[in-house]
Amino acid sequence: xxxxxxxxxxxxxxxxxxxxxxxxxxxxxxxxxxxxxxxxxxxxxxxxxxxxxxxxxxxxxxxxxx
Amino acid sequence: xxxxxxxxxxxxxxxxxxxxxxxxxxxxxxxxxxxxxxxxxxxxxxxxxxxxxxxxxxxxxxxxxxxxxxxxxxxxxxxxxxxxxxxxxxxxxxxxxxxxxxxxxxxxxxxxxxxxxxxxxxxxxxxxxxxxxxxxxxxxxxxxxxxxxxxxxxxxxxxxxxxxxxxxxxxxxxxxxxxxxxxxxxxxxxxxxxxxxxxxxxxxxxxxxxxxxxxxxxxxxxxxxxxxxxxxxxxxxxxxxxxxxxxxxxxxxxxxxxxxxxxxxxxxxxxxxxxxxxxxxxxxxxxxxxxxxxxxxxxxxxxxxxxxxxxxxxxxxxxxxxxxxxxxxxxxxxxxxxxxxxxxxxxxxxxxxxxxxxxxxxxxxxxxxxxxxxxxxxxxxxxxxxxxxxxxxxxxxxxxxxxxxxxxxxxxxxxxxxxxxxxxxxxxxxxxxxxxxxxxxxxxxxxxxxxxxxxxxxxxxxxxxxxxxxxxxxxxxxxxxxxxxxxxxxxxxxxxxxxxxxxxxxxxxxxxxxxxxxxxxxxxxxxxxxxxxxxxxxxxxxxxxxxxxxxxxxxxxxxxxxxxxxxxxxxxxxxxxxxxxxxxxxxxxxxxxxxxxxxxxxxxxxxxxxxxxxxxxxxxxxxxxxxxxxxxxxxxxxxxxxxxxxxxxxxxxxxxxxxxxxxxxxxxxxxxxxxxxxxxxxxxxxxxxxxxxxxxxxxxxxxxxxxxxxxxxxxxxxxxxxxxxxxxxxxxxxxxxxxxxxxxxxxxxxxxxxxxxxxxxxxxxxxxxxxxxxxxxxxxxxxxxxxxxxxxxxxxxxxxxxxxxxxxxxxxxxxxxxxxxxxxxxxxxxxxxxxxxxxxxxxx
Numbered sequence: 001x002x003x004x005x006x007x008x009x010x011x012x013x014x015x016x017x018x019x020x021x022x023x024x025x026x027x028x029x030x031x032x033x034x035x036x037x038x039x040x041x042x043x044x045x046x047x048x049x050x051x052x053x054x055x056x057x058x059x060x061x062x063x064x065x066x
Numbered sequence: 067x068x069x070x071x072x073x074x075x076x077x078x079x080x081x082x083x084x085x086x087x088x089x090x091x092x093x094x095x096x097x098x099x100x101x102x103x104x105x106x107x108x109x110x111x112x113x114x115x116x117x118x119x120x121x122x123x124x125x126x127x128x129x130x131x132x133x134x135x136x137x138x139x140x141x142x143x144x145x146x147x148x149x150x151x152x153x154x155x156x157x158x159x160x161x162x163x164x165x166x167x168x169x170x171x172x173x174x175x176x177x178x179x180x181x182x183x184x185x186x187x188x189x190x191x192x193x194x195x196x197x198x199x200x201x202x203x204x205x206x207x208x209x210x211x212x213x214x215x216x217x218x219x220x221x222x223x224x225x226x227x228x229x230x231x232x233x234x235x236x237x238x239x240x241x242x243x244x245x246x247x248x249x250x251x252x253x254x255x256x257x258x259x260x261x262x263x264x265x266x267x268x269x270x271x272x273x274x275x276x277x278x279x280x281x282x283x284x285x286x287x288x289x290x291x292x293x294x295x296x297x298x299x300x301x302x303x304x305x306x307x308x309x310x311x312x313x314x315x316x317x318x319x320x321x322x323x324x325x326x327x328x329x330x331x332x333x334x335x336x337x338x339x340x341x342x343x344x345x346x347x348x349x350x351x352x353x354x355x356x357x358x359x360x361x362x363x364x365x366x367x368x369x370x371x372x373x374x375x376x377x378x379x380x381x382x383x384x385x386x387x388x389x390x391x392x393x394x395x396x397x398x399x400x401x402x403x404x405x406x407x408x409x410x411x412x413x414x415x416x417x418x419x420x421x422x423x424x425x426x427x428x429x430x431x432x433x434x435x436x437x438x439x440x441x442x443x444x445x446x447x448x449x450x451x452x453x454x455x456x457x458x459x460x461x462x463x464x465x466x467x468x469x470x471x472x473x474x475x476x477x478x479x480x481x482x483x484x485x486x487x488x489x490x491x492x493x494x495x496x497x498x499x500x501x502x503x504x505x506x507x508x509x510x511x512x513x514x515x516x517x518x519x520x521x522x523x524x525x526x527x528x529x530x531x532x533x534x535x536x537x538x539x540x541x542x543x544x545x546x547x548x549x550x551x552x553x554x555x556x557x558x559x560x561x562x563x564x565x566x567x568x569x570x571x572x573x574x575x576x577x578x579x580x581x582x583x584x585x586x587x588x589x590x591x592x593x594x595x596x597x598x599x600x601x602x603x604x605x606x607x608x609x610x611x612x613x614x615x616x617x618x619x620x621x622x623x624x625x626x627x628x629x630x631x632x633x634x635x636x637x638x639x640x641x642x643x644x645x646x647x648x649x650x651x652x653x654x655x656x657x658x659x660x661x662x663x664x665x666x667x668x669x670x671x672x673x674x675x676x677x678x679x680x681x682x683x684x685x686x687x688x689x690x691x692x693x694x695x696x697x698x699x700x701x702x703x704x705x706x707x708x709x710x711x712x713x714x715x716x717x718x719x720x721x722x723x724x725x726x727x728x729x730x731x732x733x734x735x736x737x738x739x740x741x742x743x744x745x746x747x748x749x750x751x752x753x754x755x756x757x758x759x760x761x762x763x764x765x766x767x768x769x770x771x772x773x774x775x776x777x778x779x780x781x782x783x784x785x786x787x788x789x790x791x792x793x794x795x796x797x798x799x800x801x802x803x804x805x806x807x808x809x810x811x812x813x814x815x816x817x818x819x820x821x822x823x824x825x826x827x828x829x830x831x832x833x834x835x836x837x838x839x840x841x842x843x844x845x846x847x848x849x850x851x852x853x854x855x856x857x858x859x860x861x862x863x864x865x866x867x868x869x870x871x872x873x874x875x876x877x878x879x880x881x882x883x884x885x886x887x888x889x890x891x892x893x894x895x896x897x898x899x900x901x902x903x904x905x906x907x908x909x910x
Contacts, residue, residue, distance in 0.1 A: 001276060008283055015256060015287075022248045026241050034374070036171035036194035039122070 075100035076120070077108050077221065078127050092120055102654075107221035116179050116220075123172040127221050137218075138211035141226065146418050147210055150226040158188055160202040161210065166223035168197050173222070180220050184208055195378065196236075199224070236377045243298075243373060247366045250295040253287040254359040260284040261356035274336065281333040284355040292326050296362045298369075317522045318365065318561050322358060324552050329353035352550070357890050364894050368562055372569040375576060394419050394437045395429040419487075426484045430475045432644065438471050439491045440482035448476040448646070460646075476646055477665055521560065525552075532877045547879050554876040559868060559893040563861030566901035571854040574905045579838025580847045587817055587833050591851030593798045596752040597844065600785065600803030600811060604821055605739045605755065605841070606767055610647040610715070610731040618725035631655075633727045637719055640671050640682045648717060648731055670717070678721050685718040685728070692720040733767055742841035743771045749848060752797075756785045785811045802836070802844070819844070854904055861897045868893045 025031065075082055076090070076097035088099035090108040099105040107127075111119055141147055151159050168174060174192040177199060181190040186207030192199040201213060210226075217224040260280050267277055296319075303319035306312065332353050396417050419437045422428065427443065430436050436449070448460035451473045460476045463469060469482060471491040488494065532551050536544035572582050582588065599605055615630055635657035641649035642656050644665060663673040670683010672691055681688045689695065719726045746753050755768055755776035768776060777788070789811060792799055801815035812818035812832060820832035821839060836843055872889055875881045881889075 004276070004279065008279075011256070012283075012286070015252060019249060019252060022252070023245060026244050026248070031241070031244055032237060033174075033193045033195045036174040036192070039171035039175075 074098070075104050077104040092117055104221070107219065110219045111176065111180075111221075114180055114183060116176055119172050119176045122175070123170050127167070127173075135211060135215045138214040140416065141210045141214060143416060143418075145421075147226070149418075151210075154202055157204060157206065158202055159205050160200060161226055163199045163201060163214075163217070163224040164227040165192070165197050165199055165217065166225070168192070168194055168222070170194075176220060177217060177222060181213065181216055184212065184216060187213075198227070239373065240377065243366065243370050246295040246298070247363070247370050250291050250359060250363040250366055253291045253295075254356075254363045256287045257284045257356045257359045260287070264353070278333070278337045281329075281336065281353050281355075284353065285330065285333055288326070288329075288355040288359050291359045291362050292322060295366060296322055299362075299365070312519045312522055317525060320522070321552065322362065325354040325358050328552075329355055329358070360891050361894065364562060364898065368565045368569060368898075371573070372565055375569055375572045378576065394422065395431075396422065396426050422484055422487045424484055424487065428482050428484060430480045430482060432475055432477055432479055434475055436469050436471060436473050436475055436480075436482065437487075438482075438484050439486035440469055440484045442467050442469060443481040443483050445478050445480040447478040447480055450474045450476055477644060528873065528877070535877075536879075543879060547877070550879075550881060551873065551876045554869070554872040554881060554889065559865035559890075559897045560862065562894055562897045562901075563865050564858050566898055567854050567858045567861060567904060570901050570904045571850050575843075575847055575850055578843045578846055579836060579840060580843045581835040581837055582833070583835065584833045588851050588854055590798065590817055591800075591848050592855050594751065594800045594817065594848065595797040596754065596792060596799050597746055598789070598799055598801045598815070599753075599755045600757075600801055604802045605771065606733040606735055609733065610651045611734055612651055612729060613732045614730040616728045616730070618727055628726065633719060633729075636675060636680055636721070636726070637682050637717075637729060639675055640673055640680055640719075644671065648715070651731055679723075681720045683717060685716060688718045688720050692723045694720065694723050694725065735767060735771070736839070736841060738839075738841040739771060742844055743773065745842065745845035746848075747772060747774075749845060751848075756780055756788055758782070758785075782811055786814055789814055800844075802841075850904065857900055857904055861900055864896060864900075865893060 076092065077099060082098050082100045088102060088105040089096050090099055090105055090112065091097075092108060092112055097108070099108060104127075111117060147161075151161050154160050165173075165177065168177075171194055174194040177192050178190045181187055181199075181201065184203075186204045188202040188204065190199060190201050199217075203213065214224055214226075260283050264272075264277065264280050264284075266272075267280070299315050299319045299322065302315040306316060329352075394417065422438055428437070428440070432447070442463055442465050444465055446462070446464035449463050449469055450460045451470065468485070469475075469480075470493060471487075472493040486492075529548055529551055533544055533548040536547050568585065568588055571588055575582060612634075615633060617628070617633070634652065634655040638649075638652035638655035639657055639660050640663070641652050642660065643649075643663070658675065660673045660675055663671065665671050666683070666687065669687035670681060670691075672679070672681040672683075674680065679692075681691045715731045717729045717731065719729065743753050752774045754774050757776065757778050758780055765776070765778060780788070789799060789801070793814075793816070798816045800817040800819065801812050802819045802821070803812050812820070817834065818832045819834040819836055821836050834847075868889065872881065
């Protein structure tokens with residue numbers, strides 16, 4: 001049971017680190033948009049799967065427009 | 067994710083009008099589109115390789131309009147963009163755009179990807195919660211107008227904004243609450259873990275030393291929760307006490323502080339006893355640290371959800387979109403004199419509206435919003451003053467007449483001498499009146515705060531009599547029993563009962579496009595006895611559509627060879643370039659160029675197509691100009707200018723002095739009006755219409771609806787009177803409207819609902835905004851509100867019932883502290899889960 005005297009302070013240190021990280025994350029704006037960030041990863045993956053020639057074509061079109 | 071049936075537009079989800087033939091390949095399927103606007107948007111999205119957007123979106127898009135670069139050229143003028151742009155290093159600029167119709171996460175992705183493809187764009191960051199996009203770009207490679215046009219090409223409405231307003235404040239509030247919530251959550255988990263050890267210890271026996279250690283550890287975890295996370299409860303409670311008014315935060319703060327102090331006392335008493343006397347064990351005093359942190363965490367969670375919905379509603383109000391134009395064409399005084407006609411006046415330049423001065427001369431083209439109050443110097447036109455007066459038919463105005471800011475110039479270009487700008491305009495005066503009316507509206511005290519008053523009273527009386535009783539009989543145990551009474555009666559469940567249910571209900575309704583601005587709406591909705599639509603425009607689409615074509619009888623021989631398509635083509639070609647509602651109704655049929663086009667205000671238009679002379683307008687005027695007799699099959703009715711009868715507005719078309727056809731135009735009911743009225747009536751509500759429109763046209767449109775009663779040609783004062791009479795009879799009234807002129811009437815109603823297209827100010831003043839313009843949201847909202855009310859009642863009776871059972875047990879000293887803590891947490895959880903039931907069974 002004496003191990004508690006060591007383990008509890010260690011857990012306290014971890015909690016402190018977790019809270020520091022959480023504060024840093026919130027204050028640097030990572031939680032400002034709670035709606036779209038969660039799904040963003042899905043779209044980017046789908047983007048890679050879509051036809052590459054289509055994208056090239058559209059980029060050419062864009063250039064022509066400009 | 068969103069599957070739409072074949073006859074609905076794949077992009078915006080509206081019904082595809084009969085005869086419309088627009089479509090777009092998306093993925094490997096040909097999808098129907100309702101209009102060229104949506105088709106163009108879908109083509110742009112698919113064309114830039116972003117077609118997977120349609121797979122991921124979770125809501126249909128809004129109806130798209132066609133766009134062109136010219137619409138945004140004003141934004142390239144340095145004077146105008148300077149206000150919004152900030153300079154970054156390396157020749158880059160950044161701007162904040164408000165994007166009006168972001169509906170899901172896929173929208174943010176689409177906008178970022180699409181803009182990111184333009185050359186010159188550095189970064190694009192779209193925030194779906196605040197509906198704002200930050201764009202950093204290189205102005206030498208890309209103009210602002212091109213950025214705005216690119217966003218409009220994929221169907222979103224973007225406008226530059228200045229975020230000096232409430233956005234930073236909202237961001238700070240959200241972050242602050244999130245931090246408090248996070249701290250409470252982390253601490254709750256730790257304290258809960260330690261509590262398991264403590265509970266196990268109190269069953270199996272535990273040495274005083276370890277018990278004290280564990281108590282001290284959980285004290286360490288809970289102290290920041292009480293002093294940091296729970297701080298808003300304390301400050302709210304203190305503020306309400308100073309104002310001598312009890313709100314739910316008072317018993318909450320009281321419970322938190324009592325439980326904390328008692329646990330603190332027990333911890334240290336145990337520690338000292340342990341040091342001096344091993345044998346007393348843990349007989350007296352218990353700690354409630356785990357319950358405190360859990361209670362605070364759940365309360366904060368409820369508050370966070372509620373705040374998010376409130377902020378989202380605030381942010382999604384249509385800003386920017388409805389603002390008057392940002393620029394206008396001004397003539398330097400030396401270049402303009404009264405003798406010159408507006409065409410020969412030279413040297414007008416484009417300036418920001420805020421630099422306009424009284425006495426300036428400005429030019430307002432047809433279809434533009436008039437930016438200031440003024441007197442017409444030259445030009446005659448039709449002006450729609452719907453924003454001010456609610457009158458949807460345009461008024462004829464000519465030189466010498468006054469025009470007002472916010473009204474729309476319908477027909478011909480005008481030169482106006484500015485008489486008032488900014489806050490001196492008639493529009494601003496009306497807005498100020500509206501704001502004043504809003505302040506005088508009686509507010510409903512919320513149910514929870516109402517309960518808080520007697521709850522805290524009863525609590526204190528019971529606790530002190532329990533303390534008194536035990537002090538007389540067993541002074542040793544008096545303190546601990548009193549404290550366990552206070553903890554058992556902790557108002558957790560009671561204080562969670564209402565807010566959790568309300569925030570679940572608001573978020574359910576938000577998804578339906580029913581934005582709640584004021585918290586009392588949900589409590590009041592089930593009591594509503596009558597729904598009043600304050601103008602015909604709320605039940606109808608608000609624009610003219612072609613109803614019927616009647617080829618002229620006497621020329622049947624000729625007309626055999628003229629198709630309906632041809633008639634429409636001629637009429638549309640004649641009207642092209644005009645902003646008149648009839649011209650807009652015909653827009654899609656335009657077929658070719660026109661020469662000698664001439665608009666005559668209030669009468670019609672004439673011109674020549676392929677060498678044939680045409681006239682299109684009210685029959686009497688067409689007869690005059692074509693030099694022919696009026697067709698007599700219409701009798702007297704046809705003599706009236708813009709005559710309204712059962713078929714709508716009558717417009718005649720003549721070619722080379724011969725009648726070709728008559729076209730009838732009218733407004734039409736919203737698709738959702740029928741089911742909405744039927745559902746409202748089946749709920750036992752009365753539905754009425756109090757309209758300011760002159761009766762015949764309006765009456766005919768609403769005839770098919772089973773309204774309880776309707777009145778027409780009412781002045782705002784008469785509407786107010788009718789409304790107050792109904793309220794005096796004890797009816798609660800919900801009023802749906804959209805005009806600024808009706809704001810006093812809307813304010814007098816128990817609940818006011820503004821339509822999505824209404825002006826920004828009437829939206830801010832309204833209790834509810836109907837974003838989707840789907841009237842069926844009304845009966846649905848009433849159903850949700852009724853369900854919410856039922857659930858709040860269940861929650862409150864559960865909370866009170868729990869207290870009633872636990873209190874006598876605790877007062878007689880039978881409730882062990884672990885049972886008190888479990889009971890307290892379980893009763894809060896039950897309330898939470900019960901609130902979540904609101905969202906079940908309502909989807910789809």
